[in-house]
Amino acid sequence: MLPYKSLIQIDRNIPVTIYIQVCNSFISLITNGTLQPSDILPSSRILAELIGINRNTVKLAYEELISQGWAESVERKGVFVLSKLPVISKTKLPETNKNSSKEESFLWTNKFKEARPVRNFQKAGLSIDDGFPDVRLAPVDQLMREYRSLSKKFYGKNFLKYGSSKGSEHLRISISNYLSNTRGLAVSSENILITKGSQMGIYLTAQLLLNPSDVVAVGTSNYSYADDTFKYAGANLVRIPVDANGMDIDYLEEILQKQKIKVVYIIPHHHFPTTVTLSMERRLKLLNLAREFRFAIIEDDYDFDYHYENKPYLPLASIDHNHNVIYIGSISKTFAPALRIGFMTGPSVFIDAVASLRELIDKQGDTLLEDAFSVLFNNGEMERHFRKSLKIYKQRRNLFCDILQSEFRDTIEFEIPEGGLAIWSHFDSKIDLVKMSENALKNGLSIDNGKFYKNESFVTNAMRLGFASLEEKEMVKALGILKKVVQ
Amino acid sequence: MLPYKSLIQIDRNIPVTIYIQVCNSFISLITNGTLQPSDILPSSRILAELIGINRNTVKLAYEELISQGWAESVERKGVFVLSKLPVISKTKLPETNKNSSKEESFLWTNKFKEARPVRNFQKAGLSIDDGFPDVRLAPVDQLMREYRSLSKKFYGKNFLKYGSSKGSEHLRISISNYLSNTRGLAVSSENILITKGSQMGIYLTAQLLLNPSDVVAVGTSNYSYADDTFKYAGANLVRIPVDANGMDIDYLEEILQKQKIKVVYIIPHHHFPTTVTLSMERRLKLLNLAREFRFAIIEDDYDFDYHYENKPYLPLASIDHNHNVIYIGSISKTFAPALRIGFMTGPSVFIDAVASLRELIDKQGDTLLEDAFSVLFNNGEMERHFRKSLKIYKQRRNLFCDILQSEFRDTIEFEIPEGGLAIWSHFDSKIDLVKMSENALKNGLSIDNGKFYKNESFVTNAMRLGFASLEEKEMVKALGILKKVVQ
Structure with a gap:
């Protein structure tokens, strides 16, 4: 026995x-x-x-x-x-099987061997992030009230069954009004798909537009998640310089004379990470080039709502009469990053195809949450929130810049950004950002180390310093710790 | 002028x-x-x-x-x-531009030209769906209470900032306990990724495991979203017959002798659409083959929780000692389809890679909702819900089958399923299901037309009739209308 x-x-x-x-x-x-x-x-x-x-x-x-x-x-x-069970040869499960590298048996290729840099500002406690909204300002409680009340109202109705993969029709209509009022963007609900945030808009668009070896033009510096998403779709990147007026469209034109470009990815308000705004001249020229060379523009306008000086420029999508622009926006980014919601617009045939892919990925979004947001758009709560937070963020930007100017004169150079939630800050070359980040953490401040902004053709001793999520007291404390560790 | x-x-x-x-x-x-x-x-x-x-x-x-x-x-x-604006040649926007087929200007290939069949049971009012839970039974209000209370508790905390792309750590721990208690599946939270429902598990796994031209074995009849997801990843399908005991594993073995198969996709409890259970013998044999031929098994066990006779069989993943199984489950399916939540388990290196892809798709799930579900798992609410609904669904299954047996003797043939939420019903060959569906709708009943279950090698005059979402009165009424239109 x-x-x-x-x-x-x-x-x-x-x-x-x-x-x-x-x-x-x-x-x-x-x-x-x-x-x-x-x-x-x-x-x-x-x-x-x-x-x-x-x-x-x-x-x-x-x-x-x-x-x-x-x-x-x-x-x-x-x-x-049971006698009719298939005979199984005895296996000895070695103790080392617990070792995760020996854990797998089936064959597969890890497409993600290079891990993305771990970012440090996600930890609890005091942190300087890279441009998050202050979730304390968002009307989360109003949202939750609507969410729960909708769930009661529709309890047992089809509401909780499967819905459209384009997203709640209510929210699509609310967003089409919002886009018309704020951006002069005339789209109807059939041109809109509700996403789980702007990243999903980038992913879906990349998957639909790109075939292996297609070329995507992106900024020399760029949002690295977008780079990775295009690469994941099999595309090759061509990098276009970015200066104080955004992507250099003349340079892009030269490239277009020489090679076929399928997609241009642009973050017009405000370029990530450098926070610059694409000038109106360049916007128009880019649209002309798109018409001439028949490429698509992915306009990632996640930051449109935060502009402190004049009104922001109209999006490319609002000016475009030729349907070359896929426009991507975020609500998460202006509300609370953990409540994943955003949108994308485009020609209706394209949006239909995107919806088909969306069905394969996750069928649909959270209809309840989408409808709750729709209520907040329709009852004016979202607009109040935008207006209130814009005012507060402007004060925070000014205070943050004042402190940087007076206290970090020898260590940080920056331009005051016209909009957005972060300052693109060049640190003195003697400062090792990785060490700085480690030392800050020891002193109670989470701050990133700049690795996230680098790529094969963009190396800099700079990083984004987010000011929006810090109240005055927190900001003074956080920058006090930062000053200590950069000296 | x-x-x-x-x-x-x-x-x-x-x-x-x-x-x-x-x-x-x-x-x-x-x-x-x-x-x-x-x-x-x-x-x-x-x-x-x-x-x-x-x-x-x-x-x-x-x-x-x-x-x-x-x-x-x-x-x-x-x-x-402005004089320095680029000159734009005058364009005449033809009226036909409104026509959606002329709406696009950039070049792209529509990968989704063949639209999926529109399914008819999604409409409001009385409907026979293809196996949805009754959302009226789900403790939606308890969930909402937790959701809102969590949002208050963590208001302004990092909670609402970005979280892990693997999902809430709380929910991953709750689910690891739940899987251990209900399925004998010993996985820790690092082996679990929270998805937006089982479809996302299939999508992520397909993207990670498959390269173009890889071969996936699926049932002759199969869940067509899974087929489409594998095809979207570039894979070729090999179809394996499915009989009363599930996929024919001997047939699979013959194929394996002849060609390399990368992945076997299996729905053990209960095969979609035919509702059969994969026998224990076949489960063991399949695991042996996976070890011998080093393929991965995608075990889509969305229906595990609904088994009315004995205890359900252990999942393949619980038996597997060789880490060949990616196990996929759904909470949406047992709660409310519109609340998108599910999970997948696998070797931790694999789950890490899946998390990297997840970041590109939508960064992360809805942390609040995930944590609210975690509370319901931990306070026993989910278990109560499972137990209560299992009892009710068993009664509904029995009543539904009784009516089919007595009232549809000449028109519908079926086997009573051991589990799941639908009856696989063969209609008399004289009945045109498309016309039947149209006629039913005219009489106030939404019911599908069977197209969804067909594929290039599976043609049948059968469809799934979902019984779980119908209360007794509704069921009698719905089947009354159905009887009228099949005569």
Whole structure:
């Protein structure tokens, strides 16, 4: 007989009933080949004594094994492992199997071997992030109230069944009004798909537009998630310089004379990471080039709502009469990053195709949450929120810049950005940002180390310093710690 | 002077201020080339008269144009279109431009030209779906209470900032306990990724495991979204027959002798659409083959929780000692389809790679909702819900089958399924399911037309009839209408 006393381990501290534990132990012995088809199991009396449990518990375990099709009872003979089970050769599970590198058996190619840099500002406590909104300003409670009240109202209705993969029709209509009012962008709900944030808009568009080896033009510096998303779709990147007026469209034109470009990815308000705004001249020229060379423009305008000086420029999509622009926006970014919601617009045939892909990815969004946001757009809550936070963020930007100017004169150079939630800050070349980040953390401040902004053709000792999520007191404290560690 | 009276249309019924409407009209005229760089704009007095608005409103519009960088004011001369704007050739926007087929200008290949069949049971009112839960049974209100209370508790905390792309750590721990208790599946939170439902698990796994031209084995009949997802990843499908005991694993073995198969996709509890359960023998044999031929198994076990006879069989993943199984489950399916939440488990290196792709798709899930579900798992609410609904669904299954047996003897053949939420129903060959569906709708019943279940190698006059979402009265009424239209 097998050494059941050691093979069958009962743990009274886990929330699994004893008989199920015994049953699972036997299944384990069968499936790893220790017990073979037709082997007899010990009698319930013997096993109960051996492992110190009640005999009825063993009987229950055996019944469970039989009902699950692992064993059979032969009258007056006992319980046997089912004879018609396939024979399994004994395997020894080495202890090193716990080692994650040996964990896999099937063959696959890891497309993500190079891990993205871990970013440090996500930790709890005081942190300088890279441009997050202050979630304390968002009308989260109003949203939750609507969410819950909708769930009650529609309880049991089709509302909670599957919905459209384009997203809630209510929210699409609210967003089409919002885009018309704020951006002069005339789109109807059939041109809109609700996403889980702007990243999903980039992913869906990249998947639909790009085939392997297609070329995408992006800024020399760029949002690295977008770079990775285009690469994941098999595309090759061509990098276009970015200066104080945004992407250099003359340079792009020269490239276009020489090679086919399928897509230009642009962040007009405000370029990530450098926060510059694409000038109106360049916007128009880019649209002309798109018409001439028939490329698509992905306009990632996640930052449109935060502009402190004049009104922001109209999006390319609002000016475009030729349907070359896929326009991507975020609500998460202006509300709370954890509530994933955004939108994209484009020609309706394109949006239909995007919806088909969306169905394969996750069927649809959270209809309840989408409808709750729709209520906040329609009752003016969103507009109040935008207006209120814009005012507060402008004050915070000014204070943050004042402190940088007075306290970091020798260590940080920057331009005051016209909009957005972060300052693109060049640190003195003597400052090692990785060490600075480590030291800051020791002093109670989470701050990133600048790696996220670098790429193969963009190396700089700069990083984005987000000011929007910090109240005055927090800002003074955070910059106080930063000053200490950059000296 | 241009015919501004007809070119500038004011609409007092839309929620856009008049001066912005005027401004946007001018931008439109500039960007479509009607107004060229250095053209003079009419004086505010003249324009105000022409279009019948206040002169100050025109002045405001001109200021807006100037501040947005479209125009410049030259003292004592007037307002001009900015001279340094690029010249745009006049375009005539043909009326047919509204036609969606002419809407696009950039070049792209529509990967989704073949639209999926529109399914009819999504409409409001009485419907026989293809196996949805009854959302009225789900503790949606408890969930919402937790959701809102969490949002208050963590208001302003990092909670609402970005979280892990693997999903809420709380929910991953809750699900690891749940999987251990219900399925004997021993995984820790690092082996779990929270998805937006089982479809996302299939998509992520397909993207990570498959390269173009890899082969995936699926059932002859199969969940067509899974087929489409594998095809989208570039894979070729090999179809394996499915009988009363699930996929024919002997047949699979013969194929494996001849060609390399990268992935086997299996729905063990209960095969979609035919509702059969994969027998234990076949489960073990499949695992042996996976070890021998080193393929991965995608185990889509969305239906595990609904089994009415004995305990369900252990998942392949619980038996597997060789880490060949990616296990996919759904919470949406047992709760409410619109609340998108599910999970997948696998080797931790694999889950890490999946998380990297997830970041590109939508960064992360809805942390609040995930944490609210975690509370329901931990306080026993989910288990109560599972137990309660299992009992009710069993009664509904029995009643539904009784009615089918007595009232549809000549028109529908079926086997009583051991589990799941639908009956796989073979209709008499004389019944045209498309017409039946149309007639049913005219009589107030939404029911699908069977197209969804067909594929290039599976043609049948059968469809799934979902019983779980119908209360007794509704069921009697729905089947009454169905009887009328199949006669």
